[in-house]
Amino acid sequence: MSDSDEFEYESDDDPYGGAEEEDGDEEAIQIENTFYEADDNKQNYPEQALEQFQKVVALETARGTEVVWRFKALQNIVVLCARIGRFDEMASKYRELLSYMDQVTRNDASEAINTVLDSASSASDLSKLETIYELTLDALKATANQRLWFSTSVKLAKLHLELGDVQKLQRLVRSLHKTCQKPDGTDDVSKGSQLLEVYALEIQMCTLTKNSLRMKEIYPKTINLTSAIADPRNVAVIRESGGKMYMSERKWEAAYNEFFEAFKNYQETGNSTRAKIMLKYVVLANMLALSDINPFDSREAKVYQDDPEISAMASLRTAYEQNDICTIDKLLTNPSYRIGSDTFIRTYLQDLLRNIRLQVLQNLIRPYRCVSLDFLAKEINVERQEVVSLLVQLILDDKIAARIDDTVGFLHVTGGSSDEAKKFQNLQKWVDSFERIHNGLLGKLNQMQVA
Numbered sequence: 001m002s003d004s005d006e007f008e009y010e011s012d013d014d015p016y017g018g019a020e021e022e023d024g025d026e027e028a029i030q031i032e033n034t035f036y037e038a039d040d041n042k043q044n045y046p047e048q049a050l051e052q053f054q055k056v057v058a059l060e061t062a063r064g065t066e067v068v069w070r071f072k073a074l075q076n077i078v079v080l081c082a083r084i085g086r087f088d089e090m091a092s093k094y095r096e097l098l099s100y101m102d103q104v105t106r107n108d109a110s111e112a113i114n115t116v117l118d119s120a121s122s123a124s125d126l127s128k129l130e131t132i133y134e135l136t137l138d139a140l141k142a143t144a145n146q147r148l149w150f151s152t153s154v155k156l157a158k159l160h161l162e163l164g165d166v167q168k169l170q171r172l173v174r175s176l177h178k179t180c181q182k183p184d185g186t187d188d189v190s191k192g193s194q195l196l197e198v199y200a201l202e203i204q205m206c207t208l209t210k211n212s213l214r215m216k217e218i219y220p221k222t223i224n225l226t227s228a229i230a231d232p233r234n235v236a237v238i239r240e241s242g243g244k245m246y247m248s249e250r251k252w253e254a255a256y257n258e259f260f261e262a263f264k265n266y267q268e269t270g271n272s273t274r275a276k277i278m279l280k281y282v283v284l285a286n287m288l289a290l291s292d293i294n295p296f297d298s299r300e301a302k303v304y305q306d307d308p309e310i311s312a313m314a315s316l317r318t319a320y321e322q323n324d325i326c327t328i329d330k331l332l333t334n335p336s337y338r339i340g341s342d343t344f345i346r347t348y349l350q351d352l353l354r355n356i357r358l359q360v361l362q363n364l365i366r367p368y369r370c371v372s373l374d375f376l377a378k379e380i381n382v383e384r385q386e387v388v389s390l391l392v393q394l395i396l397d398d399k400i401a402a403r404i405d406d407t408v409g410f411l412h413v414t415g416g417s418s419d420e421a422k423k424f425q426n427l428q429k430w431v432d433s434f435e436r437i438h439n440g441l442l443g444k445l446n447q448m449q450v451a
Contacts, residue, residue, distance in 0.1 A: 027059065027063060028063075030059065031056055031059045031060055031063075031068075031069050032069065034052055034055055034056050034059070035052075035053070035056045035069050035072065035073060037052055038050075038052030038053045038055075038056065038073070038076065039076070042076060042080060046080050046083060046084055047084070049076070049080060050077060050080050050081070050084075053073040053074075053076050053077045053080070054073075054077060056069050056070065056073040057070050057073050057074060057077070060073075067100050067103045067104060070100065071097065071100050071103070071104050071108065071112065074093055074096055074097040074100070075097060075112045075115060075116065077093045078090050078093050078094045078097055078116050078119070079115060079116060079119040081093060082116075082119040082120050082122065083119065087125060087128040090120070090128075090132070091128070091131055091132065091135065094116060094132060094135055095135060097112065097116070098135060098136070098139040101139060101143065102142075102143075106143075106145060109143075109145070110145065110148050113136055113148060113152070114148075116132070116136075117132065117133070117136065117152065117155060120132045121155075126159060126162065126163055129159060130156070130159055130163075133152060133155060133156040133159065134156070136152050137149065137152055137153060137156065140152065146179070150176065150179060150194060153172055153175065153176055154176065154197055154201070156172060157169055157172045157173060157176065157201050158201070160172060161201065161204055161205065161208065164208065166205065166208065166209060169201070169205055170205065173198060173201050173202050173205065176194075176197075176198045176201070177198050177202075179191075179194070180194050180195045180198055187221070187225075189225065192225055192230065193230055193231060193234075195225055196222065196225060196230055196231065196234045196235065196238070197231070197234050199218055199221065199222045199225070199234075199238065200222075200234040200237045200238050200241075202214075202218060203215060203218065203219065203222065203237070203238055203241040203242075204237060204241060206218075206241070207241050207244060212245065212248065215241070215245050216245070219238075219241075219242055219245065222238045222242075223238075223242075232265040232266075232268045232269050233265070233269050233271075235261075235262075235265045236262045236265035236266045236268075236269065236271070236274065236278075237262075239258050239259070239261040239262035239265060240258070240259070240262040240274075240278060240281075242258040242262075243255045243256075243258035243259040243262060243281060243285065244344070246258060247285065247348065250351075252285050252288040252289035252290075253285075253289040253291065255281075255285040255288075255289075256282060256285035256286050256289050256291065256295075259278055259281040259282045259285055260278075260282050260295065260298075262278045262281075263275055263278035263279050263281075263282055263300065263301075264300055266278055267300055267303075272304075275304070276304055276307060276309065276310060277342070279295070279301055279304060279310060279313070280309070280310070280313050280339075280342065280345060281344065281345070282295045282301075283295055283296075283313045283314075283316065283317055284345055284348060284352065286317070287316075287317065287320050287352055287355065287356075288348065288351055288352055288355060290355065290359075294317065294321075295317075296314050296317065308336075308337070309337065309338050309339075312331055312334075312337035312338075312339055313339065315327070315331055316328060316331050316332075316339065319331065320356055323356070323359050323360045323363055325356060325357065325360050325380050325381065326381075328353070328356055329381060332349065332353075354390070357380050357382065357386075357390055358390055358393065358394060358399075360379075360380055361376065361380060361387070361390050361391070361394065362394055362399055362400060364376060364379055364380070365400065365402070365411060365413060368411075368413055369412070369413050370410055370411070370412050370413065371410065371411050371413070372409060372410055372411075373387055373388065373391075373404075373406070373409045373410065373411060374409060376391075376411070384409075388404060388406060391404055391411060392404070400413065401413070401414045402414060
């Protein structure tokens with residue numbers, strides 16, 4: 001047999017049916033072409049793409065139970081509906097998409113759900129977004145995709161938090177926490193990153209409900225919980241909440257440390273908006289703690305030094321160091337600096353102003369032995385009764401040795417600062433002790449001479 005005969009023989013025996021392959025499946029080709037045409041149009045012509053994707057679904061549905069292009073087309077339909085604001089249609093098509101989850105691979109199902117949830121997160125109507133999350137969780141109950149169920153539940157919990165729906169949030173947080181526990185009910189530390197997410201949610205819920213007792217109970221657990229893959233976004237939320245907890249307890253230095261950690265973690269995640277807010281809180285706690293540490297000396301803080309709002313906080317910190325009460329008042333009252341626009345900062349402005357006025361007042365009275373209360377009030381721009389209150393605190397805190405004569409309106413300074421007065425008192429006691437010893441020795445010598 002010649003080589004050409006052998007070739008012809010092998011060519012005649014075509015196991016794949018070459019003639020049929022050339023004819024092809026015209027319907028399948030039409031579906032595929034329509035899908036790719038829609039995919040090309042979805043960026044610039046979403047309405048036209050939507051019609052084409054719907055045609056893909058109709059064509060493949062008519063062919064039978066085969067799910068090749070239908071699932072991808074439905075995913076694109078849901079995303080496009082979210083983009084153009086057709087949220088009712090989006091929910092309907094999403095239900096249809098979820099019904100095919102058991103007919104595609106687990107990876108394809110997870111990818112589709114995550115894509116849809118990311119698209120739906122831009123919805124202005126949060127109740128529509130809640131519906132999408134709930135549909136997803138219902139569909140995931142029949143699957144073993146625990147990771148996707150957990151991440152979707154966390155997103156829904158954050159939505160409940162944003163809506164202020166405490167009851168739904170509590171139920172969901174309890175369910176999430178159970179998945180991170182051992183059979184005996186203790187925390188499974190091997191699920192450290194998931195536990196941090198749950199605790200971050202619970203801490204924010206405590207902040208929302210002002211449940212400080214529960215916050216104090218669970219906060220140490222979050223600090224002691226170590227995880228090699230801890231998400232800095234959760235750490236930032238936890239540290240921020242811890243800082244606010246310490247601020248409410250007037251533990252300024254502890255609050256400063258927590259806010260600084262939150263600032264660094266927000267910066268690490270690229271959330272510059274929250275990082276700037278945390279830096280403001282860092283400066284606030286730092287001044288309330290009467291700390292000599294300047295937070296703007298840190299490398300992380302210098303990144304934001306040219307930002308107008310942060311620059312205003314830096315100026316506030318400088319004025320605080322210089323006891324410049326006039327500049328501080330201007331910075332706090334000028335709306336362009338937006339220092340007082342933050343509700344949290346506004347809560348502690350009176351504490352901050354009182355701290356600064358105490359320092360300014362202490363320095364102001366230093367050269368005097370007798371000074372008018374009205375003069376002091378004018379210098380620090382407060383009412384006379386406020387000056388009296390500040391002076392009382394300085395006296396009780398042993399910062400000054402003085403006596404207030406409110407009848408005639410004068411402060412009589414009996415010495416320098418209390419620390420200086422104590423130093424001289426101790427020296428005097430030391431001298432008096434030596435005099436007693438000296439006198440005692442002289443008395444004994446006189447007795448010996450008489451004897």
